[in-house]
Amino acid sequence: VAANTQSSEVPAEPMWLSDREQAAWRGLLDLHDRVMARLHQELRRESDLSGPDYSVLVGLSEAPGQLLRARELGALLHWEKSRLSKQITRMEERRLVQRQVCPTDARGSFVVLTDVGRNAIELAAPLHLRHVRECFIDVLTTEQLGQLAEISATVVAQLGCDGAAAAATCDD
Amino acid sequence: VAANTQSSEVPAEPMWLSDREQAAWRGLLDLHDRVMARLHQELRRESDLSGPDYSVLVGLSEAPGQLLRARELGALLHWEKSRLSKQITRMEERRLVQRQVCPTDARGSFVVLTDVGRNAIELAAPLHLRHVRECFIDVLTTEQLGQLAEISATVVAQLGCDGAAAAATCDD
Numbered sequence: 001v002a003a004n005t006q007s008s009e010v011p012a013e014p015m016w017l018s019d020r021e022q023a024a025w026r027g028l029l030d031l032h033d034r035v036m037a038r039l040h041q042e043l044r045r046e047s048d049l050s051g052p053d054y055s056v057l058v059g060l061s062e063a064p065g066q067l068l069r070a071r072e073l074g075a076l077l078h079w080e081k082s083r084l085s086k087q088i089t090r091m092e093e094r095r096l097v098q099r100q101v102c103p104t105d106a107r108g109s110f111v112v113l114t115d116v117g118r119n120a121i122e123l124a125a126p127l128h129l130r131h132v133r134e135c136f137i138d139v140l141t142t143e144q145l146g147q148l149a150e151i152s153a154t155v156v157a158q159l160g161c162d163g164a165a166a167a168a169t170c171d172d
Numbered sequence: 173v174a175a176n177t178q179s180s181e182v183p184a185e186p187m188w189l190s191d192r193e194q195a196a197w198r199g200l201l202d203l204h205d206r207v208m209a210r211l212h213q214e215l216r217r218e219s220d221l222s223g224p225d226y227s228v229l230v231g232l233s234e235a236p237g238q239l240l241r242a243r244e245l246g247a248l249l250h251w252e253k254s255r256l257s258k259q260i261t262r263m264e265e266r267r268l269v270q271r272q273v274c275p276t277d278a279r280g281s282f283v284v285l286t287d288v289g290r291n292a293i294e295l296a297a298p299l300h301l302r303h304v305r306e307c308f309i310d311v312l313t314t315e316q317l318g319q320l321a322e323i324s325a326t327v328v329a330q331l332g333c334d335g336a337a338a339a340a341t342c343d344d
Binding site: 015016017020021023024025026027028029030031032033034035036037038077078129130132133135136137139140142144145146147148149150151152153154155156158159 | 187188189192193195196197198199200201202203204205206207208209210249250301302304305307308309311312314316317318319320321322323324325326327328330331
């Protein structure tokens with residue numbers, strides 16, 4: 001039904017989700033949102049970092065040379081350009097990261113991890129990890145961990161090289 | 173190890189994740205972020221709504237009377253107060269929602285779905301649903317859908333009544 005609809009017309013018969021499908025879909029959203037809300041709450045209690053701060057610092061700390069082009073960082077985090085830009089400005093004011101422009105390279109600025117940022121992520125990461133264990137890993141069986149990894153791999157493989165598309169829209 | 177650390181000290185031996193644990197945890201994040209990035213991309217292509225617009229409209233359209241207190245909406249979406257406030261202001265300018273203050277009730281303003289907003293969500297929902305099917309539901313087996321629902325229920329149950337806590341921090 002309506003498989004090739006490209007306009008904003010309403011298909012005649014939307015195929016609403018069955019109870020089982022709904023449970024899986026809402027389950028994914030709930031699982032992610034509830035776990036992330038808890039982790040952000042703990043992070044804020046135990047460090048000066050917000051969830052978005054943490055995500056940026058992890059991304060940079062894992063990158064070669066501890067720097068990324070702004071558009072690469074945006075693609076990694078699946079954030080839009082304006083959201084990333086505001087976040088980086090706030091983090092720059094706190095000296096957690098630094099913008100660097102390469103005058104011979106027109107492909108945009110870099111975001112670089114500073115010593116302050118490195119120190120912050122090294123303090124926060126083990127605490128964060130403890131909460132990931134407590135509220136997620138330790139609650140599930142080894143079998144369930146395997147199931148989730150496989151479900152993710154299946155869906156992500158089918159989505160294809162979406163990272164590139166995300167990076168492209170990030171520069172719209 | 174370091175089970176009762178409340179300060180920002182680094183525990184002596186952080187229990188890094190095993191490969192299997194890492195695959196499950198990164199799997200959850202990738203699964204969510206990649207699917208949502210795709211859905212937001214399609215939504216933007218086929219409607220005038222962003223992902224956050226869509227989330228707000230769904231929340232209101234499913235609420236009794238098609239309205240929610242701002243703090244209830246924030247708790248539902250797991251958004252912080254400032255993010256919600258900016259989003260609502262933008263959506264009010266586009267007449268998708270309306271703020272209403274009740275003069276006899278000190279518990280904060282309501283966010284109400286307008287006719288424009290209702291029309292927008294009724295147009296977008298079937299298209300959105302089609303993409304949820306294509307990139308998520310139809311890729312997984314019935315068994316996997318059941319596994320994911322159960323994994324989510326297990327983790328969310330263990331997190332307890334976190335919605336209330338989220339609502340509280342949302343008013344900080």
